[in-house]
Amino acid sequence: MPAANRVDPTTLDAVAAQLARSSTAALEASYELLAHYSDTGDASTQRAVDTLIDDAADSLRALADSLAETACRLDAAATLASGKGTLRRGEVSATRGEVSATRGEVSLTRTGPRRGHFG
Numbered sequence: 001m002p003a004a005n006r007v008d009p010t011t012l013d014a015v016a017a018q019l020a021r022s023s024t025a026a027l028e029a030s031y032e033l034l035a036h037y038s039d040t041g042d043a044s045t046q047r048a049v050d051t052l053i054d055d056a057a058d059s060l061r062a063l064a065d066s067l068a069e070t071a072c073r074l075d076a077a078a079t080l081a082s083g084k085g086t087l088r089r090g091e092v093s094a095t096r097g098e099v100s101a102t103r104g105e106v107s108l109t110r111t112g113p114r115r116g117h118f119g
Helices: 009-035 043-082
Strands: 092-095 098-101 107-109
Antiparallel strands (some): 098 107
């Protein structure tokens, strides 16, 4: 019988914390990207630039959601691996746009207006 694979809970906590920080940074980058305004002077070019900016911000938010969800799952795994507690169904949840953890280390909610298109 093969030996059970054990992962140090402190390693899981460290990776989860780094993923949470990266998630926050990606979310902040999406807001910063949307905050910058560039005027091209041409309506069709402006629409193309706005679409590109919106798509890039959406990608950053999706990345932030994915990183936060993974951090939540690693945090839950660390809790179980440490033997300090048990998690019941529903204690860790992750959905597009909102990610939260029972222990509170990771919490993201998509807020703020989306940038509109000109034209």
